Amino acid sequence: MAVSSSSSGSANALACFHASLLAPQTRRTAVASASPRRDSVRMRASTAAPVELKKTVWVWTENRQVMKAAVERGWSTFLFGSKDLGEDWSSTARINPLFIDGPEIFDGENQKVAEISQVSSPRELELVQPDNVEVKNIVIDFRGGWQVIPAENIVAAFQGCRGTVLAVSTNSTEAQVFLEALEQGLDGVVLKVDEMDDIIKLKDYFDRRNEAKSQLPLTKATVSKVEVVGMGDRVCVDLCSMMRPGEGLLVCVGSYARGMFLVHSECLETNYIASRPFRVNAGPVHAYVTVPGGKTSYLSELRSGKEIIVVDQHGLWRTAIVGRVKIESRPLVLVEAKDNSGDDTYSIFLQNAETVALITDDTGSSGRTAIPVTSLTVGDEVLVRKQGGARHTGIEIQEFIVEK
Template sequence: MQCTLGRGARWGFRGRDVPRGLGSCHAARKDLWVETTCESVLLESIERGVRTFLFSSDEGEVADRRGWVASCLDRSTASTLPTAEIEDLNLLFSTGDGIRTESGAHFASSCTLETPEDTTRLSQSLGASSAGDLFVVHFHSSSKDDDVWKIIPAENLIAAKGMTGSKILPVCDTPGEATTMLTVLEAGTDGVVLRTEVPGAVTEVAGFLEAADAKETLAKATVTRVVFGGMGDRACVDLCALLKPGEGLLCGSFSRGLFLVHSECEESEYINSRPFRVNAGPVHSYVKMPGDRTAYLSELAAGDEVLVVSPRGEARVATVGRVKIEHRPLVRVDAREAQTGDEISVFLQNAETVKVVAPGGEAVPVTSLEPGDEVLCSYQEGARHTGIPVEERIVER
């Protein structure tokens, strides 16, 4: 194991010697650093909120690297690029004795893992670490199954770190590898260093971090009408995840107003609990996706990702394992959004196990809903085109 150990900079420090803004991707809680020599990737990274960049020490002097970054910013005419000054960016350098700042101050430990013994030694160092210690980890292996070799050691390192407060940032070469590291052992690593020359790669990882840290603003809506009758093709969305009481999917007939439809996690004397399932409504309904997008239930398929939301608006991404469409009796629920008075609507299967969520988090069967009852919804004025919000007048009724 090649590992240069040392105390990383404390997160509260300021000044040119210590990089700022390590939570580098907007409001994401995990760190995203980028290592690149490609101008378009650098500009894309800055546009996506990345502020920390890592360079190899043999790529030139510190002044040359800063000059290159400055010239890239000067040449950029992208209207979406933030007016970032060169002083706002954190430039770090890999050296033989760790990760250093522009002034040469030690900032982080750099570790290369090639054998299981290397992982064991780093695990011991992590166990003795403290808050503020930072470890940048390179995985190298002669194993044919290289991805597995990275995942298992990463799990061991996360477990060894425990609650010490130190951070692990593996170096990743692809967005897929980065997202795997960010979710391994559920908690994932504390961030990643994305080493790439490919435009679009940073956007993919940044989008994943933003979706993982999503928050939905939920509003109250008052039920105005419950209409029973009619048949339709309804979709049960079975997820590769277990939902907790109160959680569900945002679904509805109108893109501007989606109801929080509860999962089938509650026990019933007639049917077993299915905490992975949301009986989401007929095929025409919208369902909320990551990245503030929507899709029709008819479009969902195994492998797609949807947004699971709690009554407090906490959101997480879940993968669809299966969509089951069957012909069933339906019920239509109309409601009035509390702030705007706008009417919204949802169709659901007419069954006792199909429920919506009340403001207190209780699951209410659609079969017992009455005018005057309050339910939770996600309300957003405006229109959508192919599931993406657009500024356009639209009438849904």
């Protein structure tokens, strides 16, 4: 989702709430796959990219440092209770000042741009309906302790209506609750804070979920070696999200760390074991896995609640939460592959089992998008993500390093 700062003078300002407020987020839909065979797994994932969702952020503060931090992060719409303060700040920064007068919000030309509705009871919540709104923006101030359920009810009620529905948030955690309600979230938030830390945290939240703009470059590598090596401690990563055919985790063994293999999830039905679309049998304990922020983590360091990146064969990614990590001793197989555009060699250890697969491109004549490691042969092509440097505490750095 991308971050935008809403302006009352926007060219596409909407006259009333009667079309689409919250367009359903386009998801990469899973396409039913044929029954998997031992020699290959046939599956397809949609090539459609997700729709870029814009979330509005207005900042309500009397702290000039908070204002500066917000402007530096691209948020320029500010709410003021005093016109003198708004005019003073406008003289030092390029901002869009809005002024609060009771339950209404006006722009600098004294045009009404929004209404504030306080919600502290079910009855007050019922009054906040599209048919009762006459302006293009509504700001909801949830009071009385309940936030999640009322926010979900607002998302449902205003689905298909034009305009902007924002919720007053007193910290970045509350803002996240409103932005994720019923998955779609409200249209935006009014961040009412006097601490810079909340501005920084909210911007970091958007950056980590900026899926619409994020597509990781993947490249083909040709398998050059497949070797059964014996027992090792491997890690199954169970997520709090379902994965679709063609999705998995980017993993490498720590040696040859400049290439991450795309390991498929266990989302497919078989004759011998039920589908586990939340799980990736990712590799041994010392392997790296990609996490948000351009970082990696050892598989052994993953814990419940940690964020991780799920990637599909087109490079589109999304974040997910780790539910649990399961480490068990299992027979391993070593896979090495050479970069098709150079001489680099990458390697990965995986459990030697039919349910463990590497993702490949889906443009070939075979139509395969994943190959079980038990069927992997020299000459097969799989997808990897090339990395440019060594790693220190999960962060890419430029230094002399030899890995074997």
